[in-house]
Amino acid sequence: MSFPYPLVLFDLDGTLVDSAADIAEAVNRTLDELGHPRQPEATVRAWIGLGTRVLLDSALRHAGSRHTVDEEMPRLMRHYGDCLLLNARLYRGTVDALDALAADGVTMTICTNKPERYVRPLLDAMGITRYFDGIVGGDTLPERKPHAMPLLHLVAMHGRQVEECLMVGDSEADAGAAHAAGMDLVLVRHGYPRDFDLEQAGAVAVLDDLATLPALSRP
Numbered sequence: 379m380s381f382p383y384p385l386v387l388f389d390l391d392g393t394l395v396d397s398a399a400d401i402a403e404a405v406n407r408t409l410d411e412l413g414h415p416r417q418p419e420a421t422v423r424a425w426i427g428l429g430t431r432v433l434l435d436s437a438l439r440h441a442g443s444r445h446t447v448d449e450e451m452p453r454l455m456r457h458y459g460d461c462l463l464l465n466a467r468l469y470r471g472t473v474d475a476l477d478a479l480a481a482d483g484v485t486m487t488i489c490t491n492k493p494e495r496y497v498r499p500l501l502d503a504m505g506i507t508r509y510f511d512g513i514v515g516g517d518t519l520p521e522r523k524p525h526a527m528p529l530l531h532l533v534a535m536h537g538r539q540v541e542e543c544l545m546v547g548d549s550e551a552d553a554g555a556a557h558a559a560g561m562d563l564v565l566v567r568h569g570y571p572r573d574f575d576l577e578q579a580g581a582v583a584v585l586d587d588l589a590t591l592p593a594l595s596r597p
């Protein structure tokens with residue numbers, strides 16, 4: 379193996395899959411049904427990354443809604459499932475990176491804040507399920523990113539030490555979780571980073587294209 383980390387934890391939305399248009403459509407169908415104005419995708423992108431409760435809470439607050447997250451989660455989840463595969467696509471370089479790492483013997487997992495039941499259907503539709511050995515979603519464990527728990531769960535599942543593992547993500551949640559776990563971090567520039575300076579996040583690399591990931595060397 380030439381890649382310096384035998385276990386890689388990939389974030390999903392904004393890192394491997396460009397899913398913002400579908401998430402925005404799910405939010406907009408929800409807002410529409412509640413009588414609130416639809417929002418541009420650019421606005422919704424800033425609400426992605428901390429899980430679907432934060433997504434809905436952000437949308438309802440932005441709309442000045444009297445509806446609550448607890449009441450309206452089932453509505454959002456219905457639309458989320460309906461919209462999951464409308465426009466989703468892999469980022470350029472994703473398959474190249476996964477192929478090269480797999481050929482090198484690297485074990486790969488998914489560590490996402492997306493609800494777990496939507497993760498595998500999305501991976502299946504993108505044709506990349508076979509690369510991953512272990513999936514943790516935003517509702518799999520009691521804590522989600524930026525907590526360290528989902529990362530440490532995957533590390534333990536594979537019997538690895540944190541020092542042997544790399545988190546690859548796009549957002550503050552990924553950076554926060556990696557730092558909390560004491561894990562090295564790579565960030566991509568093509569995702570949904572909210573109010574967050576990728577260059578100042580303590581990443582070992584910030585990539586324009588995932589295809590360059592397999593050439594990463596350790597700091």
Ligand SMILES: O=C(O)COP(=O)(O)O
Pocket residue numbers: 389390391392426427428429430433489490491492493516549
């Ligand atoms: O669902 C979210 O909030 C974001 O999902 P991610 O962790 O794959 O970026």
Ligand SMILES: [Mg+2]
Pocket residue numbers: 389390391392393427547548549569570
């Ligand atoms: Mg992400």
